[in-house]
Amino acid sequence: MAELIGAPFGALLRRMIREHEREGKVFDLPARKFWHGAADLDTSVLFHGRRASSPVGPAAGPQDQMAQNIVLSWLAGSRILELKTVQINDRLVLPRPCIDATTVGYNVEWSQELRLADSLREYVAGSMLLDVLKAENLLGLPSDRLKQDTILDMSVGYDLAGIRSPQVRAWIDSMKDARTEVEALRDQIPDDLRRWRDLDFTTRVSDQITLSTFHGCPAGEIEGIVRFLLTEMDVHVTVKLNPTLLGQETVDGLLHDVLGYDEVRTRAEDFDKDLQWDQALEITDRLSEVARSRGRTFQVKFSNTLVVRNHRSFFPAAEQVMYLSGGPLHVITMALVDRYRRARPEVPISFSAGVDAQNYADCVALGFTPVTTCTDLLRPGGYGRLPRYDALLGERMRALGAPRIGDFVVRAFGRGEEAVRAEVSGGPARDALLGALATGGDLLQAAAGGDPGLYDRVVRRAAVLNTPLGAARAAADPRHRAEKNRSAPRKIGSHLVLFDCINCDKCIPVCPNDANFVYETAPLSVSYEHFRVREGAVARIPGGQFVARKAHQIANFQDxxxxxGNCDVFCPEDGGPYIEKPRLFGSLESWTALRERDGFFVRRGDGGDAVWARIRGSEYRLEVDRARDRGFFTDGVITIEVSHRERRPLGAQAREGAPDGHTLDFSAYLNMALVGDGVLDLRRANPVNATTP
Ligand code: SF4
Ligand code: SF4
Structure with a gap:
């Protein structure tokens, strides 16, 4: 099975800086998609008492498991990043494909696929890369300092025994105090980037956790884990709750009667065994108290994905259930939040369910912190979709005359006056607030004449008053209905091959890990011959025509x-870019380990390049002496000397004892030459040439 492998820290750092300097992008995200934040608006929020410059970020999922994901997410505007869930069982074998974003969004993936130690390394590396970005001031605005406050939120799962294990405890401790890991990564900064070696990198990477539990986790176990995290691990905690809390009848009513997803079927057992409503209220009461007594904070997150029957053919048939996200989950979760807030209006809420640019401002108006997104970022544009979230929020804030998030919450649904009257019974502060509301004045200033905390109380009250309106608006939004979400991305009927495609480049941003990339090559159309052993000598025999028409080519970085499977969903051609396009490995070790996959490993050395290739299961090696323009291409039996620039064979010889009739396919050399030269070309940054100074 293909395994994720993080890139060397030096390669990540070099690529980030070089790609920005030379091409105006970072990990393929163009600078025009970087979030600058509006100078006239303060979009900052408090999460567990710490300030973040924006409430938005990726939900624990595919957008935050590798270092480059963290950078991409941050550049596009995320300021609260829920890192992908880690757990004691870090050797999972997950079904593939595992993400189906063709319509509303389903998945069968769940926790981090990296080992615990590798997750730690990726998260610390990501945090250090953010430190470099901030020091480098890539955003280039005078207001930068205000827009850079960032929170990394750990996510752990899934049961008490695993979370209490020495390995997971040590992992959490290492995130709270990452000095050892930071120093290890600092030592990996190569000479050409030595100016970054002295940076004062963040060592307290995170001190807060969002807990994710298995479906069916008993209430007592959930409570036990949160107690353990609050008291023994001394972290702030958010507990993620399931949409099953709403009850099967209500969920099915929303899915079928309101939204029209008749084909989506829930199972009674998933509702029966999950946390029940009364239990949820009881444990949140007790845990809020425990947190208060420990000087920590506690909140809830709505919601997890919804477990439903696997009625589609996308995932392996052995998967009986899959997890629904996107628009329908948004409506269900809004209804759940509405119900929960009526019962426990004081508990802070983190929200994640079908969030996109269109509904983000409403989520912010309901006072959720953070507001995280996942499925939407799997669609064309990927992380580059995030700046629009903030742009639309900014438009709404300006239209309401709200310079900051709190003012926006109070004004967004027209419930500000009610909120003020509920929180302050009379006196000058109330008059000032009502006056400011009526005249478009600054609410924070108006509240300054009241008792401390008045502004925050009015904002919280307004958020609660807004909630039923927000839930009703979500349910009435035709975008979330089944008929609007039936059509899959269009396919054009052609099948991908190693070189050339329609070059739409959709496969690049839709990959959460930036695994697909563009490289340039000189187009080539040439007749070639094969080489065959005959009585100890090598003879030429008819071959074929090799054609790579375009300079712009796509490759996939296997590590x-x-x-x-997400890039396959959005590629207009069939076959899947990650399957059909050249698969580049990050090391000879990973190329050797995955023998069941074709692919290339390319290495640039002093004066020479080396390419290892597996093509239709056969292995080849190419050594190129660039100064002499000579290449030596072999399958271990026949070796061909080539003029590498001309892609022309000069001579061939067979090893001693070569079997008669053995044939070497010269097109393999042409594949290796185009891929090798293309990916090593420094004019286009990619994960392969990032290792070249
Ligand atoms: S591989 Fe597919 S998605 Fe990628 S550029 Fe080619 S046609 Fe577009
Ligand atoms: S290249 Fe495609 S299949 Fe691979 S991780 Fe990216 S989106 Fe998924």
């Missing part, structure tokens, strides 16, 4: 690709 970053977990074969989730």
């Amino acid at each position: 970053f690709c977990n074969e989730c």
Whole structure:
């Protein structure tokens, strides 16, 4: 099975800086998609008492398991990043493909696929890369300092025994104090980037956790885990709750009667064995109290994905259930939040369910912190879709005359006056607030004349008052209905091959790990001959015509690709870019380990390049002496000397004892030459040439 492998820290750092300097992008995200934040608006929020410059970020999922994901997410505007869930069982074998974003969004993936130690390394590396970005001031605005406050939120799962295990405890401790890991990565900064070696990197990477539990986890176990995290691990905690809390009848009513997803079927057992409503209220009451007594904070997150029957053919048939996200989950979760807030209006809520640019501002108006997204970022544009979230929020804030998030919450649904009257019974502060509301004045300033905390109380009250309106608006939004979400991305009927395609480049941003990339090559159309052993000598025999028409080519970096299948969904051609396009490995070790896959390993050395290739299961090696323009291409039996620039064979010889009739396919050399030269070309940054100074 393909495994994710993080890139060397030096290669990540070099690529990030070089790609930005030379091409105006970072990990394939163009600078025009970087989030700058509006200078006239303060979109900052408090999460567990710490400030983040924006409430938005990726939900624990495919967008935050590798270092480059963290960078991409941050550049596009994320300021609260829920890192992908880690657990004691870090040797999972997940079904592939595992993400189906063709319509509303389903998945069968769940936790981090990296080992615990590798997750730690990726998260610390990501945090260090953010430190470099901030020091480098890539955003280039005078207001930068205000827009850079970032929170990394750990996510752990899934049961008490695993979370209490020495390995997971040590992992959490290492995130709270990452000095050892930071120093190890600092030592990997190569000479050409030495100016970054002295940076004062963040060592307290995170001190807060979102807990994810198995479906069916008993209430007592959930409570036990949160107690353990609050008291023994001394972290702030968010507990993620399931949409099953709403009850099967209500969920089915929303899915079928309101939204029209008749084909989506829930199972009674998933509702029966999950946390029940009364239990949820009881444990959140007790845990809020435990947190208060420990000087920590506690909140809930709505929601997990919804477990439903696997009625589609996308995932392996052995998967009986799959997990629904996207628009329908948004409506269900809004209804759940509405119900929960009526019962426990004081508990802070983190929200993640079908969030996109269109509904993000409403989520912010309901006072959720953070507001995280996942499925939407799997669609064309990927992380580059995030800046629009903030742009639309900014438009709404300006239209309401709200300079900051709190003012926006109070004004967004027209419930501000009610909120003020509920929180302050009379006096000058109330008059000032009502006056400011009526005249478009600054609410924070108006509240300053009241008692401390008045502004925050009015904002919280307004958020609660907004909730039923927000839930009703979500349910009435035709975008979330089944008929609007039936059509899959269009396919054009052609099948991908190693070189050339329609070059739409959709496969690049839709990959959460930036595993697909563009490389340039000189187009080539040439007749070639094969080479065959005959009585100890090598003879030429008829071959074929090799054609690579386009300069712009696509490749896949295997070490970053977990074969989730998302790029296949959005590629207009059939076959899947991650399957059909050249698969580049990050090391000879990983190329050797995955013998069941074709692919290339390319290495640039002093004066020479080396390419290892597996093509239709046969292995080849190419050594290129660039100064002499000579290449030596072999399958271990026949070796051909070539003029590498001309892609022309000069001579061939067979090893001693070569079997008669053995044939070497010269097109393999042409494949290796185009791929090798293309990916090593420094004019286009990619994960392969990032290792070249
Ligand atoms: S591989 Fe598919 S998605 Fe990628 S550029 Fe080619 S046609 Fe577009
Ligand atoms: S390259 Fe495609 S299959 Fe691989 S991780 Fe990226 S989106 Fe998933």
